[in-house]
Amino acid sequence: MIHQYKMKDMNIVLDINSxxxxxxxxxxxDIIEKLEIGQSLLEISQSMANVYIEEDIDEAFEEVNKLIxxxxxxxxxxxxxxxxTFKQRETVVKALCLHIAHDCNLSCGYCFAExxxxxxxxxxMSLEVGREAVDFLLNNSGSxxxxxxxxxxxxxxxxxxxxxxxxxxxxxxxxxxxxxxxxTITTNGVLLTDEIIHFINENMYNVVLSIDGRKEVHDLMRPxxxxxxxxxxxxxxxxxxxxxxxxxxxxxxxxFTHNNLDFANDVLHLADLGFKQxxxxxVVAPDNRAYALKEEDLPTLFxxxxxxxxxxxxxxxxxxEFNFFHFMIDLKQGPCVSKxxxxxxxxxxxxxxxxxxxxxxxxxxVGIEDKKMGSVYGGLKRMDIQAEFKAxxxxxxxxxxxxxxxxxCGGGCNANAYNFFGDIxxxxxxACELEKKRVECAIYLKARExxxx
Amino acid sequence: xxxxxxxxxxxxxxxxxxxxxGECQTSCQSACKTSCTVGNQTCENSN
Numbered sequence: 001m002i003h004q005y006k007m008k009d010m011n012i013v014l015d016i017n018s019x020x021x022x023x024x025x026x027x028x029x030d031i032i033e034k035l036e037i038g039q040s041l042l043e044i045s046q047s048m049a050n051v052y053i054e055e056d057i058d059e060a061f062e063e064v065n066k067l068i069x070x071x072x073x074x075x076x077x078x079x080x081x082x083x084x085t086f087k088q089r090e091t092v093v094k095a096l097c098l099h100i101a102h103d104c105n106l107s108c109g110y111c112f113a114e115x116x117x118x119x120x121x122x123x124x125m126s127l128e129v130g131r132e133a134v135d136f137l138l139n140n141s142g143s144x145x146x147x148x149x150x151x152x153x154x155x156x157x158x159x160x161x162x163x164x165x166x167x168x169x170x171x172x173x174x175x176x177x178x179x180x181x182x183x184t185i186t187t188n189g190v191l192l193t194d195e196i197i198h199f200i201n202e203n204m205y206n207v208v209l210s211i212d213g214r215k216e217v218h219d220l221m222r223p224x225x226x227x228x229x230x231x232x233x234x235x236x237x238x239x240x241x242x243x244x245x246x247x248x249x250x251x252x253x254x255x256f257t258h259n260n261l262d263f264a265n266d267v268l269h270l271a272d273l274g275f276k277q278x279x280x281x282x283v284v285a286p287d288n289r290a291y292a293l294k295e296e297d298l299p300t301l302f303x304x305x306x307x308x309x310x311x312x313x314x315x316x317x318x319x320x321e322f323n324f325f326h327f328m329i330d331l332k333q334g335p336c337v338s339k340x341x342x343x344x345x346x347x348x349x350x351x352x353x354x355x356x357x358x359x360x361x362x363x364x365x366v367g368i369e370d371k372k373m374g375s376v377y378g379g380l381k382r383m384d385i386q387a388e389f390k391a392x393x394x395x396x397x398x399x400x401x402x403x404x405x406x407x408x409c410g411g412g413c414n415a416n417a418y419n420f421f422g423d424i425x426x427x428x429x430x431a432c433e434l435e436k437k438r439v440e441c442a443i444y445l446k447a448r449e450x451x452x453x
Numbered sequence: 454x455x456x457x458x459x460x461x462x463x464x465x466x467x468x469x470x471x472x473x474x475g476e477c478q479t480s481c482q483s484a485c486k487t488s489c490t491v492g493n494q495t496c497e498n499s500n
Contacts, residue, residue, distance in 0.1 A: 015463075016460075016463065017463055017466075018463035018464075018466050019461065019462075019463060019464040019465035020461060020462050020463050020464075021459070021460040021461045022457050022458065022459050022460065023457070023458045023459075023460060024456055024457045024458075025457075027456060027457045028457055041462055044457035045480070055499035059455060059456070060456045063455070063456050063457055065454045065455065066454070067459075070462070070463070071463050071466060072459065072462055075463070075466070078466070079469075081465075084471070089473075092473060092475070094479065095479040097481070097482070112487070144475055144476065145476060146476050146478075146497070148478065148479055148482050150482045152486075155482035168491055182478070182482075184482050184483075186486065190473075206482070206483065206484075208484055208486075215486070239486065251483075251484040251499055253484050253486075255487075279484040279485070281487060281488055282486060282488070283487075284469065284487050284488070308498040322470070325483075325484045325490070325493070327489065328493040329492050329493050330492070330493060330494070330495050330496075331460060331461040331464065332461055332464065333495055333496050334464065334492060334493075334494065334495065334496060335463050335468075335477060335491055335492070335494045335495075336469070336473060336474075336498070337468050337469050338468075339475075339477060339491060339494065339496075340465075340491055340492070341474075343480070343482050343491055344479065344480045344491070345479055345480075346481070349475065349479065350479045350481065350482075357459050362481065363481075364486075365486070407465060407492070408491070409490070409491060409492065410480070410490075410491030410492070413487065413488050415489070416487075431488060435459070435488070439478075439492065442492075443460070446460065447460050450460055451458060451460075
């Protein structure tokens with residue numbers, strides 16, 4: 001399978017099954033396009049005779065043949081054969097999303113957690129439940145060394161003493177169990193203090209700080225409960241966190257909606273404020289919400305990604321380089337095929353824990369009673385749910401099988417698929433279209449960076 | 454080669470041989486929480 005596209009003056013060819021990426025001239029671009037639809041070398045040669053000289057065409061054919069011999073072009077899909085063994089694989093739990101607080105001090109309009117409550121009542125995780133969760137992870141992680149705990153909410157800083165207690169408890173167990181805990185926290189920043197920032201910097205591998213971009217955009221969707229915007233309240237604290245972490249191992253993370261289709265300006269606003277690690281992502285919302293992204297928004301959003309990619313090149317030239325999470329791509333030391341086939345690992349390697357200790361496939365399934373898998377006290381009970389998620393992979397999703405972007409995306413978000421279609425084996429088309437565009441931009445930027453062109 | 458510059462070679466085929474150790478970061482723990490983004494993760498198996 002081949003995917004080829006032009007971006008600015010660059011011709012990019014992806015060989016999907018091998019992962020190879022080539023930048024080619026116009027002639028080779030045309031030749032590959034014709035080969036892909038089944039034309040013979042003779043047919044191609046004849047059809048191009050009026051445009052290119054014969055020696056050049058022959059030379060290009062030789063280069064195509066070389067790439068084919070090196071298994072970097074027109075490679076076949078060898079991965080179907082490993083799917084069956086792959087489904088039988090033993091999995092361990094390696095990551096937990098702890099819902100430290102089912103409560104929040106903001107009233108964000110698009111919150112999938114319904115202001116932190118997740119279809120239930122406001123509640124806080126106790127230290128006892130947190131410790132049980134750590135023990136559950138230690139006892140279910142097999143020989144996996146790196147274990148992850150994300151402190152999530154609602155707003156986890158509303159229950160920060162428990163966060164501290166869990167970190168202390170887990171760290172004390174590391175040596176005994178030969179494990180390495182990586183803690184992360186996702187916060188809206190409202191309750192950040194010097195003391196909390198210090199603790200986070202001492203203990204957290206990554207911090208996700210919520211901010212949507214420009215003040216008017218942020219304040220529209222992220223008000224406090226009394227209706228005032230939260231931008232001015234949080235911005236100085238978020239800047240302090242970013243600087244105190246030397247602009248590494250954090251993300252400012254925003255959500256864009258139908259209200260700010262020019263979201264690239266929000267990304268650039270965050271960059272202009274001095275943030276270097278930025279993620280601004282599309283809202284996921286039912287179609288009947290006014291702020292939901294609509295299919296007719298896609299051309300505008302594609303233009304925005306193109307615009308952002310070019311602006312990032314300019315910023316780099318001016319020494320103001322920053323990272324945009326969805327344009328980051330690791331082509332050389334990226335994830336293995338197994339990872340790309342399994343995607344996020346929700347429901348098998350990755351689980352969410354409610355304040356009461358209940359286990360769900362991921363944070364977005366919390367509160368959906370039918371997807372409750374067990375408890376940190378009694379362990380996993382619904383092995384059928386685990387089996388369902390384990391069997392969910394790129395080749396179990398019909399839409400992914402024929403998609404060129406499958407190995408870059410990993411099959412999309414199972415929770416989105418479930419929420420829109422009631423089936424984790426479906427895909428959410430809006431997310432697919434945006435993901436494909438982002439991958440194209442990411443590879444384009446990587447090529448510009450690598451070849452300095 | 455005159456008509457092609459290769460940005461990256463056959464990385465996926467090669468990863469089939471040694472992949473699957475699972476030590477890498479879970480994608481949703483990195484930033485997203487609402488979208489699965491796997492291609493930008495980094496492999497932690499240096500062997």
